[in-house]
Amino acid sequence: MADLFRIAFMEMRCLEETNESSASDEPYALFFVADLQDHVPKAMVHRTRVFEDTDKGELKKQWVRIWGVDQKPAVISNPDKVIILAALMENDESDVDSVATAARGALSTNLLSLASSGIERAKMVSDLITVFKSSLDLGKATGFPNSDDVLGSPQELRITAADLAAARLETQRRNLTFSGDGGRYRLGFDIAAGPG
Numbered sequence: 001m002a003d004l005f006r007i008a009f010m011e012m013r014c015l016e017e018t019n020e021s022s023a024s025d026e027p028y029a030l031f032f033v034a035d036l037q038d039h040v041p042k043a044m045v046h047r048t049r050v051f052e053d054t055d056k057g058e059l060k061k062q063w064v065r066i067w068g069v070d071q072k073p074a075v076i077s078n079p080d081k082v083i084i085l086a087a088l089m090e091n092d093e094s095d096v097d098s099v100a101t102a103a104r105g106a107l108s109t110n111l112l113s114l115a116s117s118g119i120e121r122a123k124m125v126s127d128l129i130t131v132f133k134s135s136l137d138l139g140k141a142t143g144f145p146n147s148d149d150v151l152g153s154p155q156e157l158r159i160t161a162a163d164l165a166a167a168r169l170e171t172q173r174r175n176l177t178f179s180g181d182g183g184r185y186r187l188g189f190d191i192a193a194g195p196g
Contacts, residue, residue: 004195005076005164007067007084007157010173011188012051012060018090018149018183024053026091027151029187030100031066032107032132035074036081041115042069045104050091066189073195079159080121085132087154088178088185094143102139106131129154151180157189167191 009029017025028050035042051060066084068074076082089099110131114124132154140148155176166172171192178185 003075003164003168003193004073005067005167006065006073006190006192006194006196007159008190009048009064009066009086009187010061010190012048012054012062013186013188014054014056014058014060015177015184015186016182017054017056018151018181020090020092020149020181024055025183026050026052027054027183027185028089028091028096030087030089030103030136031064032083032085032087032103032128032154033066033069034083034107034111034128035069036083036115037075037077041111043108043111044069044071045100045107046071047096047100050096076159076164079161079164082159083121083125083128084157084159085125085128085154086157086176086187087132087136088151088180088187089136089140090149090151090181090183092143092148093146094140094148096148098142099136099139099148103132103135106135106138125156129156149181151183151185152178159191163191164193168193
């Protein structure tokens with residue numbers, strides 16, 4: 001029987017605040033997860049809460065399971081068939097649910113098209129990152145004229161066979177660092193094996 005795995009966002013560390021005029025940042029993260037292991041791709045967008053009053057050096061915690069697609073432990077038989085993208089936003093006056101909805105619609109539609117085209121994985125990831133960024137720009141328009149800011153470009157949390165082998169022994173921590181608008185943040189993720 002194939003192994004079940006759990007991947008979750010765990011925490012966000014503010015390394016530098018943004019250049020905004022407010023005293024603190026209000027960041028939030030969005031995650032696009034695609035499972036290409038079956039004939040019909042599955043995908044979902046998850047998000048964290050808005051971390052209010054975030055200052056340099058602060059660690060904000062929230063547990064958000066991002067794998068499997070339905071937020072339950074799931075099999076990863078081929079990590080090349082799993083795509084996890086993360087994006088970081090600074091909240092101003094945009095509706096964060098509208099931002100997530102715009103991303104979900106654009107990414108899910110494009111994933112189906114890309115998966116059926118047979119393009120190589122690296123190109124698919126690159127194209128999805130471009131779509132993710134443009135969908136965030138569209139969704140944040142709900143806050144015009146004080147729209148949310150995208151902090152850097154979306155990034156892939158690349159899961160490898162080595163990560164999964166190590167996770168069978170103990171939980172593995174992976175980090176992504178985002179920079180933009182003068183701010184810098186480190187997002188922490190855990191990769192673990194088992195049904196927990």
